[in-house]
Amino acid sequence: MKSIEFFIAYRFLKEGKAQSLFIFGGAAVGVAVIVFLTSLIMGLQSSIIDQTLGNQADIFVEPPTQEESSPIYQPQPNEVVFSRVEPRPQRVEDIDRWEQLIDDITADPDVTNVSPVVTGSSVAPRGPVTNPVQLFGVDPPRYQQIIDIEGRLLRGEFAVGNNGAVIGYELAQELDVDVGDRFRILDTLGVSRSFLVRGVFDLGFGTPNQTWIFLGIRDAQTMLDMGANINRIDVNVIDLFDADQVSARLSGRTEMEVSSWQEVNADLLLALRTQSASTFLIAFFVALSVALGIASVLIVTVVQKRGQVGVLRAMGASMRTVLRVFLIQGAAVGLIGSIFGTILGTGLAMGFNRLFRDPEGEIIFPIEPSVEIFIGACLLATFTGLLAAVAPARRAARLDPAEAIKNA
Amino acid sequence: MPEPILELKAITRDFGNGVIVNVLKGIDLTIESGEFTAMIGPSGSGKSTLLNIMGLLDQPTSGELLIQGNPTVELEDSDITKLRGQTLGFIFQAHHLLTAFSALENVMMPAGVRRGSFSKSIRSRAEDLLDNVGLADHMHKNVRNLSGGQQQRVAVARALANKPELVLADEPTGNLDTKNADIVFELLQRINDETGTAFMIVTHEERLANRCERIIRMLDGRISEHSPSTE
Numbered sequence: 245m246k247s248i249e250f251f252i253a254y255r256f257l258k259e260g261k262a263q264s265l266f267i268f269g270g271a272a273v274g275v276a277v278i279v280f281l282t283s284l285i286m287g288l289q290s291s292i293i294d295q296t297l298g299n300q301a302d303i304f305v306e307p308p309t310q311e312e313s314s315p316i317y318q319p320q321p322n323e324v325v326f327s328r329v330e331p332r333p334q335r336v337e338d339i340d341r342w343e344q345l346i347d348d349i350t351a352d353p354d355v356t357n358v359s360p361v362v363t364g365s366s367v368a369p370r371g372p373v374t375n376p377v378q379l380f381g382v383d384p385p386r387y388q389q390i391i392d393i394e395g396r397l398l399r400g401e402f403a404v405g406n407n408g409a410v411i412g413y414e415l416a417q418e419l420d421v422d423v424g425d426r427f428r429i430l431d432t433l434g435v436s437r438s439f440l441v442r443g444v445f446d447l448g449f450g451t452p453n454q455t456w457i458f459l460g461i462r463d464a465q466t467m468l469d470m471g472a473n474i475n476r477i478d479v480n481v482i483d484l485f486d487a488d489q490v491s492a493r494l495s496g497r498t499e500m501e502v503s504s505w506q507e508v509n510a511d512l513l514l515a516l517r518t519q520s521a522s523t524f525l526i527a528f529f530v531a532l533s534v535a536l537g538i539a540s541v542l543i544v545t546v547v548q549k550r551g552q553v554g555v556l557r558a559m560g561a562s563m564r565t566v567l568r569v570f571l572i573q574g575a576a577v578g579l580i581g582s583i584f585g586t587i588l589g590t591g592l593a594m595g596f597n598r599l600f601r602d603p604e605g606e607i608i609f610p611i612e613p614s615v616e617i618f619i620g621a622c623l624l625a626t627f628t629g630l631l632a633a634v635a636p637a638r639r640a641a642r643l644d645p646a647e648a649i650k651n652a
Numbered sequence: 653m654p655e656p657i658l659e660l661k662a663i664t665r666d667f668g669n670g671v672i673v674n675v676l677k678g679i680d681l682t683i684e685s686g687e688f689t690a691m692i693g694p695s696g697s698g699k700s701t702l703l704n705i706m707g708l709l710d711q712p713t714s715g716e717l718l719i720q721g722n723p724t725v726e727l728e729d730s731d732i733t734k735l736r737g738q739t740l741g742f743i744f745q746a747h748h749l750l751t752a753f754s755a756l757e758n759v760m761m762p763a764g765v766r767r768g769s770f771s772k773s774i775r776s777r778a779e780d781l782l783d784n785v786g787l788a789d790h791m792h793k794n795v796r797n798l799s800g801g802q803q804q805r806v807a808v809a810r811a812l813a814n815k816p817e818l819v820l821a822d823e824p825t826g827n828l829d830t831k832n833a834d835i836v837f838e839l840l841q842r843i844n845d846e847t848g849t850a851f852m853i854v855t856h857e858e859r860l861a862n863r864c865e866r867i868i869r870m871l872d873g874r875i876s877e878h879s880p881s882t883e
Contacts, residue, residue, distance in 0.1 A: 247770075552751065554748075555748045555749075556750070646704040
């Protein structure tokens with residue numbers, strides 16, 4: 245590529261001012277739409293994933309579910325048996341020797357954080373009313389690495405153990421308690437024990453705020469009658485989207501039932517993928533229409549500049565030089581249009597963030613145009629412009645100089 | 653005897669499919685270096701077509717064209733382009749300046765496209781050339797903003813940019829009034845005297861043709877008269 249080709253391309257674009265403005269505008273609007281749309285969808289998706297995973301580990305390791313016990317009497321084909329199957333009393337399966345298991349899991353290179361959890365359901369009575377609750381026995385420093393509880397405390401601290409409890413703010417309202425107050429939880433035998441509220445959290449949506457109670461591991465083991473065992477290990481991994489691979493690996497290694505967040509939220513992921521695919525399709529068609537616009541304007545330019553192209557050829561400009569002059573114009577339209585487009589798209593995204601808020605004035609979900617989107621959009625637009633310029637440029641390069649000069 | 657710059661041997665040129673028009677019907681012509689030649693003839697006699705072939709802008713249907721003794725018929729586009737840039741300069745009737753550029757850039761362009769970029773030496777040569785044609789004060793103006801005579805003088809300066817052996821001028825004074833036509837014509841003569849650059853000037857005007865060393869008269873695709881000037 246020679247510098248004079250850039251110079252000629254620049255002057256040709258500058259000479260056809262109005263035309264160039266339209267074509268730059270078209271490219272900019274197209275890129276703005278792509279940037280805005282992609283940022284919107286990515287913001288939406290990351291906020292959905294954040295919300296889902298903000299209250300959930302990347303991977304759960306649980307004891308294998310026990311196979312259903314075989315019936316005592318196997319009926320013959322022509323026999324009718326009246327039977328009533330009494331379901332097993334709900335009993336939490338345990339993981340014994342869990343320290344060893346945690347060491348094993350921690351050894352996996354993709355695993356960042358591991359936290360033992362004792363979980364089970366119970367009730368918290370207040371006068372005649374009983375509130376169903378979900379107990380979580382955790383070690384705060386370790387669990388904090390899995391889910392950010394501290395950052396979402398409304399009051400108090402994330403401190404449990406010795407009959408301390410951290411509860412959801414809606415549950416606190418139900419029980420009419422606050423930091424420093426006491427409330428009661430029933431253990432598996434129906435005996436109630438008293439706990440001190442040390443902190444109140446807001447995890448963003450319903451169930452956790454209404455039912456979750458964090459206790460110390462010991463306290464939870466006592467309440468759920470689990471001895472020294474635990475019944476879940478929460479695991480976070482380096483790359484969220486590798487969770488299913490890590491999960492499969494852990495499952496092979498530990499004989500536990502391991503599930504990734506992707507498996508737990510399969511429907512959600514399918515919906516997100518479908519959304520991404522439709523975004524891609526829209527972006528593709530926008531890029532296509534921008535390309536057609538650039539191509540048609542450049543074809544007109546070739547016709548208008550026919551005389552000058554002929555003169556350039558007569559002066560010694562090669563076909564290749566003429567070809568490149570028009571390719572450069574196409575690429576420049578794409579690149580410069582995309583720079584304005586990303587600015588416009590970012591403006592749209594910021595406007596959207598400002599306009600669409602929930603009743604409390606909070607951003608519904610933040611649209612965050614990222615550097616990756618900018619670079620991607622610029623590359624896409626430049627390439628599109630270049631591609632769009634191929635036909636016009638070839639046409640210009642093939643102009644017969646004598647004809648071009650005569651008809652100019 | 654100076655070396656011929658350009659030799660045409662039995663050149664013909666047909667146009668059209670179906671109805672074929674023989675525009676050139678066998679032209680033999682030699683241009684020596686430093687010659688100042690006029691080509692004259694009625695419209696449709698084939699002057700411009702012949703000039704285009706001489707300028708390697710068009711290919712003959714048959715015949716041979718030698719530039720400084722080298723045959724050109726079989727050459728690739730890139731070689732033709734190179735040869736054209738090195739040996740020939742062009743002045744067109746409608747000046748055909750590049751309207752996207754200033755006078756100076758127009759004059760720099762032939763050397764620029766050959767080299768791939770503008771250099772200081774290209775620039776200073778272009779400034780000298782414009783100075784020589786009396787446009788030192790106008791060189792940064794866009795060529796659209798120059799008068800017809802000024803534009804044609806820019807075209808003359810541009811034709812000389814690559815130090816061509818031969819300048820082909822297609823009615824260089826055709827669009828000018830008598831006064832400006834004389835200025836441009838005298839400019840061409842002066843350059844011919846000073847630099848020894850050969851000129852082939854297509855013109856309608858006997859008045860100007862008679863001031864040339866040699867006159868070629870075209871009629872119906874043939875050279876009808878091939879007379880040295882009476883001067």
